[in-house]
Amino acid sequence: MSFERLLRNLLFLCFGLFLCLPSAKAQPPQSVQTFEIWQDSSGAADWSQIAAQPFAPLTQDTLSLGISDRVYWLRFRVNEPLSETRQILQLANGNIDRIDVYLPAKTPGQYRYFAVGNDRPAENREIFSNTWAFYLYPSSDYVYLRLSSTSALRLPVLVWQEAAFWQKINQDYLVFGLFYGILLTAGLFYLFIYRALHDKAHLYYCLYVAGMFLYQLQVQGHARLLFNYPYHAGNFFFWLLLSGTFIASLLFAEAFLHLNNSHQRWKNWLRFLIGLAVLQGAFGIAAWNIAANQLAHLLGLIGPLSMITLALFRLRQGFRAARFYLAAWLILFCGILIWILSAYLPLPAFSSIILVPATAAEILLLALALADRLRLLQEKQRLLQERMRHFQQLSLTDALTGLQNKRSFQSHLQECISFAHKNDAPLALLILDLDNFKHYNDTYGHWEGDHVLASLGQTLTFLLRDSDSAFRYGGEEFIALLPGATQEQALQIAERIRRQFAAQAFRPNPDVVVNVTLSIGIAALQKKESAAEFFKRTDDALYRAKNSGRNRSICA
Secondary structure (H helix, E strand, O other): OOHHHHHHHHHHHHHHHHHHHHHOOOOOOEEOOOEEEEEEOOOOOOHHHHHHOOOEEEOOOEEEOOOOOOEEEEEEOOOOOOOOOOEEEEEOOOOOOEEEEEEEOOOOOOEEEEEEOOOOOHHHOOOOOOOEEEEEOOOOOOEEEEEEOOOOOEEEEEEEEHHHHHHHHHHHHHHHHHHHHHHHHHHHHHHHHHHHHOOHHHHHHHHHHHHHHHHHHHHOOOHHHHOOOOHHHHHHHHHHHHHHHHHHHHHHHHHHOOOOHHHHHHHHHHHHHHHHHHHHHHHHHOOOHHHHHHHHHHHHHHHHHHHHHHHHHHHHOOOOOHHHHHHHHHHHHHHHHHHHHOOOOOOOHHHHHOHHHHHHHHHHHHHHHHHHHHHHHHHHHHHHHHHHHHHHHHHOEOOOOOOEOHHHHHHHHHHHHHHHHHHOOOEEEEEEEEOOHHHHHHHHOHHHHHHHHHHHHHHHHHHOOOOOEEEEEEOOEEEEEEEOOOHHHHHHHHHHHHHHHHOOOEEEEOOEEEOOOEEEEEEEOOOOOOHHHHHHHHHHHHHHHHHOOOOOEEEO
16 A cells, blocks of 8 residues: 555545544534623723623624624523533633633522623633533523634524533533644654654744644633633734744645746735735734634635635646645634634634644645645656656667667776675676678668678677676677676677677578678786776787687686
């Protein structure tokens, strides 16, 4: 199984478990259906003044009041009589700055007060949970909430049976545990890949995953459970983190999609978005949270749309690794769109956590995109290496005879000599030259001469041992390098080649039969002899064979 397929199966298994875990559903909660709301324009009203305020009906079953610096007071009654078992009121958004909660006490007309929210101490919670949860006592009195937040005021209000609430909390722990586990595993895995490959795309992916991990810890309310940090420090870190995460996603896009100088417009657009992300972070760090949140929502739409458009553009250019990348950003864009709209519209309660499955799917698909990109790069590298080997082979091979050429012989000779000297092994060299080949070419033409040369190449290939090597040195001159052969063995091989080739009949014309002969020089390597000296002795033996009447083999 390939690395890409293994990773794909593993990631989809994790995501399947992530989706299946909530299937063991707890008893569903009761949603509060009727709210009354009053906007505190001055933000100065206190509890003693609330009963006299003109609350107006709010026709939303899920509070979605948008991004505002206004203060809202909310009141509602639990619609159905409380059962004998205890019930729990859940305000199912852990990312609200300040919530003042006034709950009816056991004594009619009396209230219990809780000051909770991101900028309040974690110990103010009555129930340890990433959202805000409180026990309810039987009462027909109103529940009052005072809400103020610089983030989106979306707040599902749910009433649970106690056992069902804890069952749901346990399921949430499993789901979020797997969710964070997916992000950590993907980030750490590709961090190791980055350390091995030093590919910037893997580094930016790790930074993006780390940013999303910490961002979701904050948005889902888990960060305050783990770390009891001051609100202003958390606010500073949150905006720095959100800005950095967005910038990492843009740098990842540029590196992953291989943007180069021909994509300068796209690179400029990504730089512009990076500038907006820096501006958003600066707004948040300066405590201009409303402007920072609004800019974050804008970037949350523009950013993914830019990624989707860029991925389509690169896909049309033939960059196949953009497939998973495109799917990842399409899913995240849909999740972000629902999440942003839920801040202004009364969408179902699940919209407040839609980013969790959307983020998990995006991270997994981006991991697959990296694996696919790595596979394609490896495939391109393999093809490139094959082409390089092919061209290298062409550069070392004689096209006519199929034998290795002079360049190959020179490097091969030195290797064989070094091995022979080091291991005190025999080595022999043959230099073969066609007799009167110029006359043959002049008489019958170069086409027929090439046929003779090719036939000699075939003869050498057929008669030499597997350990031997044959070369066309140039023109009508050939060489055989015989590792492990003594001079006597080399002479026997040379004579076998000479006799068999001389026995071949060539027909340059239908009525003409010609036999072509060889002269061969033979030498065995001597101790401490250099390549030049070894070659010269063999070449001298060839000349003696020529001067002695040709068609013979002579040893140096």
